[in-house]
Amino acid sequence: MGVWNLIRRDEPTVDSTREALREARRGDRGDANVVTRAVERFRDIGLDGKFTFASAGRIASRARSRHRRPEQAIARVVAQHQRGVAAGGFITGLGGFLTLPVALPLNVAEFYLQATRMVGAIAKLRGYDLDDDRVRTAVMLTLAGDESRDILQQAGLGAFSGHVSDALVGKLPAGTLMMINKGIGFRMLRQAGERSLAGFGKAVPALGGVVGAVIDVRQLRRIAAAARREFPEVIHVQ
Template structure:
């Protein structure tokens, strides 16, 4: 369902100045601090830990599951009308996916003992949103210096990496949403089917991001 990097960049540019590396950084801030009814990532993760009776790994699994459901819900609504409302639904879907996945990865990082105020950890959070394939591609082409785990625990913070990682995340999320529109477009004559396609795609991508994050960010408390 993906599209080429150049096409994704072009689509991002057409969407307007809001969809930039700065935009994704702002979404990360919302995810960590909370936005409206959405509690901050730390508070949400702590609540999951309480529900899991202090078992971190149970909390991790439950946290991923809750965000998969959340992603499916926003994916259904923002793709409900298929191609007929693309000008509205594509930006909304980009925003929804970005916020849910930022919130998921930041919460998982907190559960595993990482300090979300640390800029190195924030870069690692954004890198995890690229998923295993995305990270491996950037490592292969030397656009990412190391894995998310290594970024989070690096001895020093590289400010130049901030925009680079955020730009890659923006491009990938927007590219995934645009690519998904092809399947939704086919189903546009049956609105509910279009919503189902969007829900499934966003749920699966969020699940994959959650699982990758859980495998990549090892529990730091075990090392102390």
């Protein structure tokens, strides 16, 4: 699996995830820079790829080469990443509660790298430019789920209805982007910590692998549904 090769060779990803989890538990008292850096690593590696971990664009191209209809290609992308997070959740959950301190950062990093790439590939297949900073930010907001609109409102973009990408108009100030990434990071990592603690804490060794796989697949499905809503097909006018 490309993601496991990446994690083994890219220690800063796991280290930044571990630190971000600590800060996320502290809430507003935590170091926002640590959490922001973790979000940026998930974004850049998930969308652009690294080592043997293919980029979102490449995943989208592979799916498109096998399916003429975009929705069929998207279904393939989602299924591929469901298998990936199921394997990751199983592996990191095998030790149950006893291995939690080591397994949790690995599980969070593995899950969100795959989730970021999946959402990016869906956006690409719907016609979005993954080099556009607004699209990249919208991808990360999608991972925050229903709280994405609260994050934008707290960043000073006001209340709005519609797709999150609609609120990201024009070039956003650096301070606004930092506030958005901070909000994304705290919500993503707190949710990940709560999900993993619930799964690992209730499970015994070995059975924890099954629990971890089920929990990760369930959350990824919710993210996939959100990505389908937030990135409607781009209609190009001839």
